[in-house]
Amino acid sequence: MLKRALKLQRDGCPQLLVKGQAFPVKRDLYLVGFGKAVLGMAAAAEEILGDHLTLGIINVPLGIQESLKRAGMEGMLLKPHSKIQVIEGAKNNLPDEEALKGAAAILELAKGLTADDLLLVLISGGGSALLPAPIPPIILKEKEKLTKMLASRGAAIQELNIVRKTLSMLKGGGLAQLAHPARVVSLILSDVIGDPLDIIASGPTAPSSHSVQDCIQILTKYNLLHDLPKSVEMVLSSSPTKPTAPENYAHVSNIILGSNTLALEEAKRQAEGLGYAALVLSAAVQGEVSRVATLYCQLIQLVCLGFASLGKGSLSDELRRNLLQLAAELHIPxxxxxxxxxxxxxxxxxxxxCILAGGETTVQLQGTGKGGRNQELALRVGLGLHKAQATEASSPQRRCEILFLSGGTDGQDGPTEAAGAFCTPGLVAEALQEGLDVEAFLRNNDSYTFFRQFQGGHHLLVTGLTGTNVMDIQAILIRAMERS
Ligand SMILES: Nc1ncnc2c1ncn2[C@@H]1O[C@H](COP(=O)(O)OP(=O)(O)OP(=O)(O)O)[C@@H](O)[C@H]1O
Ligand SMILES: O=C(O)[C@H](O)CO
Incomplete structure (x- = not known):
């Protein structure tokens, strides 16, 4: 993906060419990066830039080099003696001391640049946790606790990152401002619906359209405003009321290289190669996980009705109406x-x-269990399909073989070692035979524990860190059963 988009023209004054735009390399060329997908991007960039690269620093998830090695994906690793320093940190996608050190190194590098330098910035999802630089006197633990509380109360990534931007030196355009007057070229792999530059990895090189007031509104919405550490209160009260004006970003180019849509296109090609008729529903499925599960269950019912030649009639009309209503409620762009x-x-x-879809759901944590939004979605769809079948003896679903899978493209679903899970309509009944009560696990947001125990973990999707990060993907496989 990066190899296709980035070229170095060496004749005369060297220039970086990115998607038809040219950026002269007048003197030194530096590279920084942060996020779950930037290791592979950096390896590709170094191959292209060769000797023209002065030096680089990238912050990547803890264990990613080992994980890619194990998976035989050496092509995504930097060569020995690379000019790019790799800092691994942010275990379980939470900022930590290692990430803090990496962020400090990037900050120092950016601060020292001149107008003749070019800074190439590689950005991908997971960048927020990998670039922590809290504004003093806030300390990392305070910022981490606040973001954790927001996430567990169901804050969407947009809300989370508006808060992060307000409390950070590098987010919300901070990195670009520090690098001024150098030319800044950011290559971005999007993991946010709609590809908003100022939200992906909290927009370190993008002008922010949000003010401190927006941050305060979010903290109020999640009932956190009156529970803030002193340091956060101090930073909020001294923050400028208006974000930096877009004119101050004339030295910056932010370029999106890839997104969930690309991953779905590839998945579609693969499914077709396997003999499926494949269709992409949307690359922007979002909303509360139980509502999204209902959407998928209703869609499956409709497909099965069609397979059973019952695609016309009142049941089909009703399902169709419900589905349209639900899709409108979820605001799926x-x-x-x-x-x-x-x-x-x-x-x-x-x-x-094979129906494919992508996006990111939200989970409002009620329990204390271990799980992730993909595993929870798969478990909820399993429950929904079970209920549809149990309440209706002649359910068209009975005439189809169905499999639903949901997984995070980064290979890590929530703080678990699985990327996601799959289910079938028989899951709930089969689990019961093993003494596992699906609804009880769901009440405790304990989807990972469920899937680990159920059939010896057979339904878990375990890939290891994949080196990419373009949100989540769902695949629904439906096959009409032979009539006997
Ligand atoms: N026990 C749980 N059950 C269900 N979901 C959970 C559970 N614990 C955490 N989550 C969800 O996992 C998400 C965090 O997962 P993850 O670290 O994979 O985030 P991410 O948004 O994919 O990260 P990034 O976009 O930065 O790569 C949060 O949305 C959180 O609500
Ligand atoms: O890092 C982050 O902030 C999220 O992955 C969204 O890009």
Whole structure:
């Protein structure tokens, strides 16, 4: 992906070429990066830049080099004697001392640049945790606690990162401002719906459209305003009321290189290669995890109705209406459900169908269990399919084989070692035979423990860190059963 987008023109004055834009390399060329996907990006960049690269620093997740080595993905690693220093940190996607050291090194590098320097910045999701630089007197632990509390109360990534930006020296455009007057070129892999530059990794090189007032509003919404450490109160009260004006970013170019859409396109190609009729629903599925689970269950019902030649009639109309209503409630941008359902009609039952979707749900933690939004989604879909089948003996679902899978493209779902999980309509009943009560696990947000115990962990998706990060992906496989 980066190899396709980035070129170095060596004739005359060397220039970086990125998607048709040219950036002269007048003197020194530096590289910094932070995020779950920047190791592979940095390896590709170093290959392209060769001797023109002066030096680089990247902050990447703890254990990623080992994980990629184990997976035989050496191509994503830096060569021995690389000019790029790798700092691993942010275990379980939480900022830590190592990430703090990496951020300090990046800050020092940026501060010393001149107008003749070019700073290439590689940014991907996970960058927020890997670039912590709290504004003094805030200390890391205080900032971490606050973001953890916001996340567990169901704050969306936009809200989380608006708060992070206000409390950080490098986020919210801080890195770009420090690097001034150097030319800054940021290559970004998006893991946020709609690719908002100032939210992805908390927008270290993007002008922020948010003010301290927005931050205070979010803290109020989640009932945290009156519980803040003194240091955070001090920073909030001394923050400028207006964000830095966009004119002050004339030295910066932010360029999106890839996103969930690309991953879905590749997944579609793979599914078609395996004989499926594949369709992409949306790359922007968002919302509360139980509502999204209902959306998928209803969609599965509709497909099965169509497979059973029952695609017309009152049940189908009702399902269709419910589905449209739910999609509208979830505010899934760019989703044209009507058009999608139309395309579905042309498929099956001869060929099995693979419906693909991507995005990111939110989980409001109620319990103390261990899990992630993908495992919780898979478990909730399993429960929904079970209920649909149990309440209706003639459910069209019974005529289909169904598998639902949800996984994080980064290979890590919440603070667990799994990327996600898959389910079938039989999961709840089979679990019960093992003495596992799905609803009890869900009440405690304990999806990982459930999947680890159920059938010896067979339904867990364990990939290890993948070196990319473009949100989550869901795949629904549906095959009409042979009639006997
Ligand atoms: N026990 C749990 N059950 C379900 N979801 C959980 C649980 N614990 C944490 N989560 C969810 O996991 C998410 C954090 O996961 P993760 O670290 O993979 O985040 P991420 O958003 O993918 O990170 P990034 O975008 O920075 O790469 C939060 O949304 C949180 O609500
Ligand atoms: O790092 C982050 O802030 C999230 O992954 C969103 O980009």
């Amino acid at each position: 760019t989703l044209d459900l009507d058009e999608f359902l139309q395309a579905l009609r042309g498929l099956g039952p001869v060929r099995p169908v």
